[in-house]
Amino acid sequence: MPDTTITPFSETQDAMKIISLIGMEYKLIDINPIVKEYSMYLVPNEKAKGNLRARVRTNILYYYANIENYLVLGSSDKSEYLTGYFTKFGDGASDLAPIISLYKLQVREIAKHLGIPENIISKKSSPHLWKDHEAEKELGIQYEEIDSILYCLFDEKLSIEKTAETTKIDIKIVEKIHQLNIKSEHKRLQPQKSDMK
Amino acid sequence: MQLQDTLSNKEQTLDISKKIKIYLCGVTVYDESHIGHARTIIIFDVLRKYLESKKVEVEFIQNFTDVDDKIINRATTENVSAQEISDKYIKSYFKDFDELNIMRATNYPKATEHIGDIIKFIEKLIDKEIAYVSKNGVYFSVSKFPQYGKLSKKKIDELQSGSRIQIDETKKDPLDFALWKYSGINPTWESPWGKGRPGWHIECSAMSIKYLGENFDIHGGGRDLIFPHHENEIAQSESHTGNQFAKIWMHVGMVTLGGEKMSKSLGNTKSIKYVLENWGPNIIRLFCLSGHYSKVIDYSEEILKENFSKWRQVETCYFELIHANNKNQENISEKIKKIGMKFDKSLENDFNTHLALSSFFELVKETNRLAAEEKLGEENSVIIKKEFQRILKILGLNIPEMSIDEKQKIDELISNREKFRDEKQFVQADKIREKLNEMNIELIDHKEKTIWMKKEKIKSEK
Ligand SMILES: [Zn+2]
Numbered sequence: 232m233p234d235t236t237i238t239p240f241s242e243t244q245d246a247m248k249i250i251s252l253i254g255m256e257y258k259l260i261d262i263n264p265i266v267k268e269y270s271m272y273l274v275p276n277e278k279a280k281g282n283l284r285a286r287v288r289t290n291i292l293y294y295y296a297n298i299e300n301y302l303v304l305g306s307s308d309k310s311e312y313l314t315g316y317f318t319k320f321g322d323g324a325s326d327l328a329p330i331i332s333l334y335k336l337q338v339r340e341i342a343k344h345l346g347i348p349e350n351i352i353s354k355k356s357s358p359h360l361w362k363d364h365e366a367e368k369e370l371g372i373q374y375e376e377i378d379s380i381l382y383c384l385f386d387e388k389l390s391i392e393k394t395a396e397t398t399k400i401d402i403k404i405v406e407k408i409h410q411l412n413i414k415s416e417h418k419r420l421q422p423q424k425s426d427m428k
Numbered sequence: 429m430q431l432q433d434t435l436s437n438k439e440q441t442l443d444i445s446k447k448i449k450i451y452l453c454g455v456t457v458y459d460e461s462h463i464g465h466a467r468t469i470i471i472f473d474v475l476r477k478y479l480e481s482k483k484v485e486v487e488f489i490q491n492f493t494d495v496d497d498k499i500i501n502r503a504t505t506e507n508v509s510a511q512e513i514s515d516k517y518i519k520s521y522f523k524d525f526d527e528l529n530i531m532r533a534t535n536y537p538k539a540t541e542h543i544g545d546i547i548k549f550i551e552k553l554i555d556k557e558i559a560y561v562s563k564n565g566v567y568f569s570v571s572k573f574p575q576y577g578k579l580s581k582k583k584i585d586e587l588q589s590g591s592r593i594q595i596d597e598t599k600k601d602p603l604d605f606a607l608w609k610y611s612g613i614n615p616t617w618e619s620p621w622g623k624g625r626p627g628w629h630i631e632c633s634a635m636s637i638k639y640l641g642e643n644f645d646i647h648g649g650g651r652d653l654i655f656p657h658h659e660n661e662i663a664q665s666e667s668h669t670g671n672q673f674a675k676i677w678m679h680v681g682m683v684t685l686g687g688e689k690m691s692k693s694l695g696n697t698k699s700i701k702y703v704l705e706n707w708g709p710n711i712i713r714l715f716c717l718s719g720h721y722s723k724v725i726d727y728s729e730e731i732l733k734e735n736f737s738k739w740r741q742v743e744t745c746y747f748e749l750i751h752a753n754n755k756n757q758e759n760i761s762e763k764i765k766k767i768g769m770k771f772d773k774s775l776e777n778d779f780n781t782h783l784a785l786s787s788f789f790e791l792v793k794e795t796n797r798l799a800a801e802e803k804l805g806e807e808n809s810v811i812i813k814k815e816f817q818r819i820l821k822i823l824g825l826n827i828p829e830m831s832i833d834e835k836q837k838i839d840e841l842i843s844n845r846e847k848f849r850d851e852k853q854f855v856q857a858d859k860i861r862e863k864l865n866e867m868n869i870e871l872i873d874h875k876e877k878t879i880w881m882k883k884e885k886i887k888s889e890k
Pocket residue numbers: 452453454632657
């Protein structure tokens with residue numbers, strides 16, 4: 232589901248490559264006309280429009296899940312999940328999240344094991360919500376570092392200081408990743424319900 | 429109800445047996461609104477309040493122009509997005525106009541949220557060969573609308589010969605105006621003709637028809653919008669639908685300052701924030717309603733001072749009515765009924781708020797006279813209060829309700845003061861008087877009693 236004005240064509244080619252490897256059914260849907268139609272009636276805002284792209288994709292996934300009586304698989308991994316690096320009710324919405332307990336580096340290892348083409352494994356992670364959008368650029372840090380920090384903080388339950396010491400990463404960066412987790416707590420929770428017994 | 433229609437240059441009857449649909453051109457949100465905007469919007473607010481007091485349903489649409497060169501220029505100067513500028517001034521708009529006691533419109537459509545409607549509108553004009561695509565955008569071909577000029581009473585050939593040397597070579601005729609402008613500066617939208625943004629006039633045609641239908645009751649705005657804005661709106665809309673656009677065009681005169689046009693480019697505007705801070709909403713409303721809406725009114729501190737003393741009379745009237753208990757009464761019901769009818773008649777006759785205000789002040793003066801002559805009893809008070817409150821509500825004037833606690837406290841202070849005075853303890857009595865002053869309580873002495881009134885705090889009073 233590329234937005235052909237935003238998503239590089241190479242991304243679509245990569246997706247097609249995987250599809251032909253597995254031999255699964257597919258639909259290629261350009262979400263651009265849908266996003267465009269939305270923006271004809273909404274106050275312009277580039278950031279909100281970026282998240283709108285993710286949510287348009289979710290709408291389409293559930294549309295077909297509805298028709299076919301399918302469940303939707305989510306593609307979030309543990310690195311994205313813990314830092315809140317996903318769109319709430321966008322790519323964050325699914326019925327099953329099969330790789331959510333794996334850090335991004337682990338996902339890459341499994342991909343190698345599964346024989347996924349090398350260029351797909353090694354390319355920069357990107358949500359492509361807007362032009363030239365790259366995850367590491369937006370976060371300002373490499374996934375190697377993010378994963379080590381997250382592992383220390385959440386799997387080993389180390390303090391921020393101890394994490395910085397163990398990973399030898401600047402404590403400010405550790406602090407930043409920790410903050411990303413705290414500020415995105417709402418994305419991982421069910422809607423808060425008032426007066427529900 | 430009769431209203432002067434700019435288009436036919438005659439009074440037209442507004443059929444109030446059914447729902448009334450009104451479209452008012454709102455503000456371009458790139459700066460603070462000024463007293464000129466306030467006047468137009470207050471006039472329409474009172475029109476609406478009057479109609480609703482007569483149990484007429486009103487659908488009231490007022491747009492925000494939130495895509496415009498002025499907004500983009502300001503955004504560039506301040507190094508922020510156009511959206512931030514328009515958001516800021518929309519918030520500011522509501523702060524000002526809520527404080528002016530303006531009833532919120534049924535809807536405030538924004539141009540940026542109706543680009544789809546605008547594009548469809550333009551597409552139809554192109555299909556009908558009334559608009560054409562050129563190098564710089566899409567233009568409306570004025571020569572395709574022979575009635576062009578019917579609102580502003582301008583003749584096409586005079587306009588053409590009078591127009592300055594054509595700068596835009598891509599236009600077929602110097603009078604043609606832009607429906608869509610190609611642009612690379614945000615905000616922009618994709619369109620069938622190229623990336624860009626809508627011209628100013630088209631948003632009002634697209635949005636008024638979307639919300640109110642092709643042929644609605646009243647289209648309003650300031651007189652400065654007659655040409656070219658409203659002239660162009662008519663041309664676009666009637667070409668699009670093939671039907672009459674608005675039934676009545678109602679235009680409100682400008683507010684001048686020392687006889688000069690108030691304008692942002694001249695830097696002689698009085699912002700609503702400024703006048704609200706100094707005079708409060710009631711005095712501004714009285715001022716804006718003081719002349720016939722179609723005529724110019726001149727802003728000056730003296731005129732506001734006059735309205736200030738009028739407002740004090742209104743407050744006095746209110747508190748006299750609250751405290752009325754004279755035994756000896758005049759029969760006033762006929763008189764009051766007549767005043768009320770005169771008030772309504774003035775508004776029904778081309779919405780003459782100037783005359784309506786005279787009737788209102790007749791009521792105020794009559795009440796204050798009765799009070800001074802100790803002839804204002806409870807029965808009188810009930811009759812007058814009903815009419816007084818009705819008019820106050822229509823004019824959007826507001827005397828804050830006081831709590832029972834507050835009233836009791838004031839009564840207590842006053843009786844203490846009287847006690848001290850009876851005991852010749854003048855220092856103590858004066859202290860209470862000071863305290864009452866601080867609370868903006870003024871005492872009014874009558875032969876038999878002393879009543880109090882709570883005055884609105886007006887900064888410019890001092
Ligand atoms: Zn308009």
